[in-house]
Amino acid sequence: MEKEMWKIYNIYKEKKDMVMTEEDEKRHETSMTCHICSKDLNGDMVRDHDHITGKYRGAAHSKCNLAFQLPKFVPIVFHNLSGYDADLFVKELGFNGGQINCIPITDEKYISFSKKVGPIEMRFIDSCRFMPNSLDTLVKNLMKDQFKNTKEVFNNEHYELLLRKGVCILMNTWIVQRN
Secondary structure, eight states, X not given: OHHHHHHHHHHHHSOOOOBOOHHHHHHHHTOOBOTTTOSBOTTOXXXXXXXXXXXXXXXXXXXXXXXXXXXXXXXXXXXXXXXXXXXXXXXXXHTTOSOEEEEESSSSOEEEEEEEETTEEEEEEEGGGGOSSOHHHHHHHSOGGGOHHHHHHSOHHHHHHHTSTTEEEETTEEEEOOO
């Protein structure tokens, strides 16, 4: 995991120059509101771009543009992290030295924990703390065509399985929960 963090850091530190298409130029010239804060530009207009891809994002106030930065941490989201063996991850992270910061519930259950790898922080968070309903209910509330990223990665057979409760992928093997 630490190798991945260094890869992410190297992507973050290399800031790409802005690339604007003719369409981007037209959109910029006709912009009336800041794409970050949604307030009127009133002549205070700069070009904002994604420093990782170089793509133009929109017109922005200079202050909004300067304040809009990449986070100094990478969120690693676990569904129901607090309800499972998060302590195993914490112990594993401790083997390589460095400080681990925790927000504990008990000695073995955590709301969140983090560790710095070089200049960037891994922050483990529990998705259940941010969702109003169960994952199953949230999935059922969406239309099948709204799982764009999932559809790009998995073929039709596996895609249909992933939209059901009780199916997960583990070590390149599909496991279907049997009730």
